[in-house]
Amino acid sequence: MFSSTIAIPAFLLLTFIYILSTSNHRKYTHKCPPGPLALPIFGNIHLLGTLPHRNLQSLANKYGPIMSLRLGQVPTIVVSSPEAAELFLKSHDPIFADRPHNHASDYLFYGSKGGFSEYGSYWHEMKKLSLQHLFGASNQKLFGHLRRKELKMVVKSLGNAAKMGEIVDVSEKLRELLEDIVYKMILGCNKDDQFDLKGLISETLRLAGAFNIADIVPWFEALDLQGLKQRCTKVSRELDRLFEKIMKDHEEAPNAHKDGKHQDFVGVLVSFMHQSKDEEQNHETITRDDIKATILSMISGAYETSAVSVEWAMSELLRNPRVMENVQNELETVIGMNRMVEETDLSKLNYLNLVVMENFRLNPVTPLIPRASAKDVTIGGYYIEKKSRILVNLWALGRSPQIWSDNADMFYPERFLNSNIDVQGHDFQLIPFGSGRRKCLGMQMGLTTVKFVLAQLVHCFNWELPFGMKPDELDMTESFGITKPRSKHLSVVLTHRLSSKVYDEL
Secondary structure, three states: OOOHHHHHHHHHHHHHHHHHHHHHHHHHHOOOOOOOOOEOOOEOHHHOOOOHHHHHHHHHHHHOOEEEEEEOOEEEEEEOOHHHHHHHHHHOHHHHOEOOOOHHHHHHOOOOOHHHOOOOHHHHHHHHHHHHHOOOHHHHHHHHHHHHHHHHHHHHHHHHHHHHOOEEEHHHHHHHHHHHHHHHHHHOOOOOOOOOHHHHHHHHHHHHHOOOHHHHOHHHHHHOOOOHHHHHHHHHHHHHHHHHHHHHHHHHOHHHHEEOOEEOHHHHHHHHHOOOOOOOOOOOOOOHHHHHHHHHHHHHHHHHHHHHHHHHHHHHHHHOHHHHHHHHHHHHHHOOOOOOOOHHHHHHOHHHHHHHHHHHHHOOOOOEEEEEOOOOEEEOOEEEOOOOEEEEEHHHHHHOHHHHOOOOOOOOHHHHOOOOOOOOOOOOOOOOOOOHHHOOOOHHHHHHHHHHHHHHHHHHEEEEOHHHOOHHHOOOOEOOOOOOOEOOOOEEEEEEOOOHHHHHOO
């Protein structure tokens, strides 16, 4: 009779051998992508670190542009070259049109609805409504006056700080600006001080992008070892209160949320929800939870991403005085020193466009594009099993010396001179808005907002780092989540650049 001290280790050893043999069986019958050896249960989690996009790039340099990892029980494919990205996001796009399922999106996005919904009829219907009533070309013109009005108010505030010689928290100012713009475009109302939308959205993105061990080892969910379930539940409850209040406001006074002929996006969704059930409909039935999840998806995408992108662009300009001077010289030539920038000027600012593209390359707001495989498939000679998680590493694409030469880590906008590369999703070495069916719907809105805000701020003020800090001393470390913001807020000292008449008329 075996003692327990022998039986238990023997059982565990036999179990491990069984798991190892069964997991390797598929590798003998199918050619899987190369990758590091996975540990039992936890797989390759230990290799991710606090900045996964950087560590995944290092691993890809060793194992190749299509690399296989196992994050707990989830097979994961990391894509790190333009050619490989094109295979997943274009050639086989329908197979990878789903977003990966995770517990945070279930808690925060009403059962993974909105931007986290599965690819299918519901997703198509919400996409159609979004394009027609929020991101369409006609709406961009209507929203132009909102951006202009809010940006003028920020310039006035910054102008007052410049007169006083105050240190300005640019990161905070940008988030306040974008928060106000998004509130009015999507919600049709001013910011409600009863709710900290900015804080709630930032926390939502942190939670949605946080590593959750329950996503990869499901039987840990009930334990909530990291406290993420509790935090998600709290944030979700506060968001639901805010969205319910906004929806009731629209239901009780629908005409109060119209601007001329324009009805805000929430008003459109509410009107669809209340269509008579007896009426023959050619669209999916929209519920209150659908609207709330969509609101959260749109606000997250429109507000946080634009603010982070401008924040990084200003950081790069402060670190590179030569580039800042070139931008300001172009603005002086095209706009002059007696007026502010208008959105109609943006098409004439060629060098500014190069700066924005270079910023997207070096500082992608979303460093990893997540997808999920809908079925077994062979790509590039490698077998990809159903329900695998796909991570397209935009950060690695932007830093690759094979793509961008030996100065890949340098902020050098001139690399795009006489180049046919754009950011529309067709050139896979630079896809800041993604590509294929799941490409960002608000791409044009985002581009316009980033360019307009950046141009206006650089045109109206001269920028310096505080306390005599030199450009190369600026901390450029990042935090990781769904988005990649600066780890520390950007602070500057401003001086007026335009004629005094411009600031007096604000």
